[in-house]
Amino acid sequence: MVAVLSESDGNVIEVAGLTRRFGPKVALDDVRLTVPRGTVFGLVGVNGAGKTTLIKHVLGLLRAARGSVRVFGHDPAADPAGVLVRVGYLSEEPDLPGWMRVGALFRYTRAFYPSWDSAFAEELSRSFALDLAVKVKHLSKGQRARVGLVLALAHRPELLVLDEPSSGLDPIVRQDILGAIIRTIAEEGRTVVFSSHLLHEVERVADRVALIDRGRVVFSGALDQIKGTHHRLTLRFPEPRPHPPTLAGALAWEGRGAEWVALCSGRLGELRAAAVACGAEVVGQRVPSLDEIFVARVGTKGSEPVKE
Numbered sequence: 001m002v003a004v005l006s007e008s009d010g011n012v013i014e015v016a017g018l019t020r021r022f023g024p025k026v027a028l029d030d031v032r033l034t035v036p037r038g039t040v041f042g043l044v045g046v047n048g049a050g051k052t053t054l055i056k057h058v059l060g061l062l063r064a065a066r067g068s069v070r071v072f073g074h075d076p077a078a079d080p081a082g083v084l085v086r087v088g089y090l091s092e093e094p095d096l097p098g099w100m101r102v103g104a105l106f107r108y109t110r111a112f113y114p115s116w117d118s119a120f121a122e123e124l125s126r127s128f129a130l131d132l133a134v135k136v137k138h139l140s141k142g143q144r145a146r147v148g149l150v151l152a153l154a155h156r157p158e159l160l161v162l163d164e165p166s167s168g169l170d171p172i173v174r175q176d177i178l179g180a181i182i183r184t185i186a187e188e189g190r191t192v193v194f195s196s197h198l199l200h201e202v203e204r205v206a207d208r209v210a211l212i213d214r215g216r217v218v219f220s221g222a223l224d225q226i227k228g229t230h231h232r233l234t235l236r237f238p239e240p241r242p243h244p245p246t247l248a249g250a251l252a253w254e255g256r257g258a259e260w261v262a263l264c265s266g267r268l269g270e271l272r273a274a275a276v277a278c279g280a281e282v283v284g285q286r287v288p289s290l291d292e293i294f295v296a297r298v299g300t301k302g303s304e305p306v307k308e
C-alpha cells in the first residue's frame, strides 16, 4: 500500500545547496535537485562525477555537511529508519552475507519490512531464475545483482534507488525485466531514481534526467524538454573555413572545410535564423541523442547550468 506523503509539492526528494568534500576533493558542489513523485529519474554522469555520493546522502548514509536533503519531507540522516523502510536500494556492488542461502536471506530481510510481498518475491526469483537453496558466496556477480534487486523490490518501496544497475545486471535483465519493473513502478505512482553512465539506457526509461559533472548539476529537467531544446544542425558555408563561426546557442562543433555540425541549445527557428545570418545554409537538422547532448554540455567550458 502506498502511504500518504507529507512532502511539499509532491516531491519525493528535495536537495538544496548540497556540497560535499572529501579532503581537498569537492565531490558535490552546490547541488540542487528535486524528484517529483511518480517519475523515473536518471542521474547521469561519468565515473567519479558524484552520483554515488549524492545517492548516499539521499539514503542518509552520509549527512549533509552543507545544504539540505529531504526524502518524503524528512532528513534521511536524522531519521534513517523512517525513510529507509519506504525505500528500496540496489547498490553498485550489493554487500550481501556470503554464508546465507538466498531463500534464508529473503526471509531474514522480510522481517525488516512490514510491506514485504512474499508472492512478489517468489515471482521475481522465478523470473530471475534464482536458486533459493544456493549460498550467496557461490553466486556470480550477475546473480548477486539479481538477488540485490529482489531485496530492493519485494517490499514494494515508494522510492526505488538503483546505483548503476547496469554494472552488475546482464543485458536481458537490464533491458527486458528491469525496464518492465521500472515502468510498472512509475505507473503505480511510485518513484525510481537510478544512476548510470549508459545514456542510451537512461534515455529509454527515464522521464526526467539530471546530468552531473565534477559534482555539479549541469542540467536537470524533463527528458522531453531537454531534447526539445537541443538541436543538431548541419551547416554548409559557401567557402571552406578553418574554424566554426560564433553562433549564439552553439554548445559544440564538429566538422571542417565548408560543412560544420553544431549541437545547439535554444529555439529551432532562432538557431536557424542565426545560422543563416552567419552566411550558412542549414542542410540538415535532427534531435540529438542524450549522449550527444551530454558530450556537448560537459565538453563546453563555462556553460551556464540550466535550472529546472
Ligand SMILES: Nc1ncnc2c1ncn2[C@@H]1O[C@H](COP(=O)(O)OP(=O)(O)OP(=O)(O)O)[C@@H](O)[C@H]1O
Binding pocket: 022, 025, 026, 027, 045, 046, 047, 048, 049, 050, 051, 052, 053, 054, 164, 197
Ligand atoms: N569516501 C571517499 N573518500 C574520498 N573520496 C571519495 C570518497 N567517496 C567518493 N570520493 C570521490 O568523490 C568523487 C565522486 O565519487 P562518486 O563515487 O560519488 O562518483 P560516481 O559518479 O558515483 O562514480 P562511479 O560511477 O565511478 O561510481 C570521486 O572523485 C571519488 O573519488
